[in-house]
Amino acid sequence: MNKLKILSIFLILTFSCSEDESVTRIAQFETPVLTGFQLRDEMGQRLETIGEPNLQLSSSNSMTSFYFYPNPCTGNCAVQIKSENSVDKKYIWIVKALYNEYDINATVNTGNATTLFIGGEALINHEFFQNSLNINLNSLSDGYYRIYVKVDDEILYDNLILSKFN
Numbered sequence: 001m002n003k004l005k006i007l008s009i010f011l012i013l014t015f016s017c018s019e020d021e022s023v024t025r026i027a028q029f030e031t032p033v034l035t036g037f038q039l040r041d042e043m044g045q046r047l048e049t050i051g052e053p054n055l056q057l058s059s060s061n062s063m064t065s066f067y068f069y070p071n072p073c074t075g076n077c078a079v080q081i082k083s084e085n086s087v088d089k090k091y092i093w094i095v096k097a098l099y100n101e102y103d104i105n106a107t108v109n110t111g112n113a114t115t116l117f118i119g120g121e122a123l124i125n126h127e128f129f130q131n132s133l134n135i136n137l138n139s140l141s142d143g144y145y146r147i148y149v150k151v152d153d154e155i156l157y158d159n160l161i162l163s164k165f166n
């Protein structure tokens with residue numbers, strides 16, 4: 001009888017939330033573990049790849065892609081999005097992440113900062129319609145983060161190093 005009640009509650013909760021609510025709820029689970037980074041300059045040009053980055057910058061089913069710069073970021077970063085339907089609503093959120101330094105053979109100067117999991121608590125989130133966005137990250141402490149972007153029902157993500165005191 002208890003199993004039936006638990007199953008009923010689970011089904012009600014599962015089917016009662018909208019897609020946007022489910023993305024928010026999923027974002028509460030596991031903290032992502034980063035295995036590498038793409039370093040980019042202030043113009044968005046890729047400089048170097050550190051480790052084996054676990055990221056998803058473009059969609060396999062559409063022409064949707066994104067990137068941010070610079071990385072490492074010193075407090076403000078720019079996000080650029082390419083999408084088939086540029087007027088669609090877009091979502092971006094940033095979560096704290098862990099860095100699996102044992103899988104990386106190079107080091108990155110990050111000041112004090114010593115698989116897809118859509119995880120961690122959203123520390124910054126925005127809803128917007130344009131294809132570019134400037135984000136102020138000064139409220140966050142130095143460290144490792146994951147940036148998620150949802151466009152056209154696709155979730156893309158990249159790994160961020162925040163180091164305000166280079």
